[in-house]
Amino acid sequence: MPANNQADHMAILARKWMDGTITAGEMAEFEQWYASFDDAEPEMLQDETPEALRERLYDSIQRGEFPAEKGKMRNLYRYLAGAACVAFLTSFSFWWTQNRFSTFPFTRIVMVDAGAEIEKAMLPDGSIIWLRPGATLKYPASFSGGRRVSLSGEGLFEVAKDSLHPFTVSVGDYTATVMGTSFYIKESDNRRDMQLAVLTGKVKVGRKDANPSFGTQIVLPDEKLLTGDVPAVKRLSREESTSYAAGTGYDMNFRNTPFSLVVARIEQKFDVDIRGDLNRYASCRFTANMTDQGLDYTLKLLTRSVGITYKQEERIVHFEGGGCK
The missing domain is CATH 3.55.50.30 (Phage tail protein beta-alpha-beta fold)
Structure with missing residues (x-):
């Protein structure tokens, strides 16, 4: 692709990255191009925020001011931190904490913390999550790169039905994937295992490390899965189902x-x-x-x-x- 055309194309992808509308394929192309530059570090402004830095990088892309020599740029964290002042590092550390779980590291992440009461989270696709006290949910501001969220604690999920786009929850050492259903997840105290109860639909559970000893578990309605040394699927009692929905607006x-x-x-x-x-x-x-x-x-x-x-x-x-x- 001619240099001028490539610059225009990358400027378009950069704007999509800023707006959170970039697709998975475009993100891969943008990351490959972004990583092809030298290790040069920009001059940081003293009170510059991560959002302001992103805007400045975008403006640089538009003006074609990125270094032309080939080489390997450091990952974004080191790239920013190298010249940042203490105030900037504090704000960026918070941004990194929210974003590091994502497959697409430049996607803006929304974090919802439940306090002492049940907290409702409305997701971009219409899914509703009821977080129990102390729980934390992280999800991308846009699901253009896939419906993937991360949960710490416990919550009741009402997943919007979309047969073409699976919905994946990351919790502990496991992932739960559905098309559209309702289920309850509780992260274990050891931060590795979990308990999952399916109210409607079905949920596919696997380990993040694809451990063959666990394989894949399919949990059906009115069943619960307990992970651990000896994973077990058991029947879900009516009392348990009622307790999972207590205090939420789930029952309609x-x-x-x-x-x-x-x-x-x-x-x-x-x-x-x-x-x-x-x-x-x-x-x-x-x-x-x-x-x-x-x-x-x-x-x-x-x-x-x-x-x-x-x-x-x-x-x-x-x-x-x-x-x-």
Whole structure:
């Protein structure tokens, strides 16, 4: 590729990297090009943040100011740390802590820490994670490079259904992969093993080191897997299933429930605001099990039951028409 064309192409990839929209293939191409330069270190500004540095590197790419001689550039951490002041190292260390688990090290990572209460996390694909107190979830701001998250602690996962893009959770020495299902994971105190309970769908579990002694375990609904020296799959009791969902908005099974309460539950679970002449539905009651269903399906099922037409604009849902006698 001619030099000018390559510079323009790399500038485009750099912007995608900055925006979090770069694909896995483009990321591999960008990393290969990025690693082909000399070991030269940039002049650091005293109070420069990681985000500001990324913007400055992007501007340099656009202007074609990267060194032209071939060689091996240091990894990003050493590249930045070599000339950084103490204040910069502090901020970059925090950024590195959040990003180092990712297959794509330049992807911005979101970290959610649960405090003393259950914390809900809404992921870019619509999946919902209910984190137990003390748990930490890390995930990329964009799932363009794959649906992969990391969990420390325990949480209940409602994974958005997507048969083309598996969802993988990294916990301890193991990974759990699904297409769309709900399950509960608890990391063991030794930070290596885990307990996994499947409420709906099925989950494939493997070790990160692909240890042949463990192989691959398929866990089905109402089953739980206990890893350790002797992994075991056992039946899940109703009491256990109930305890895993306690304190969350997971259970969406309604039986002759007033319409207003159903609307309130939907708003709370999916972080939406439902508007319209809601008084016209005051006499309506609703019966259906919408547990482990996404927002689109939930809205369609509810509105069709009473003849409502709805329109969604980002986090606002407008109800029109319909009603009950």
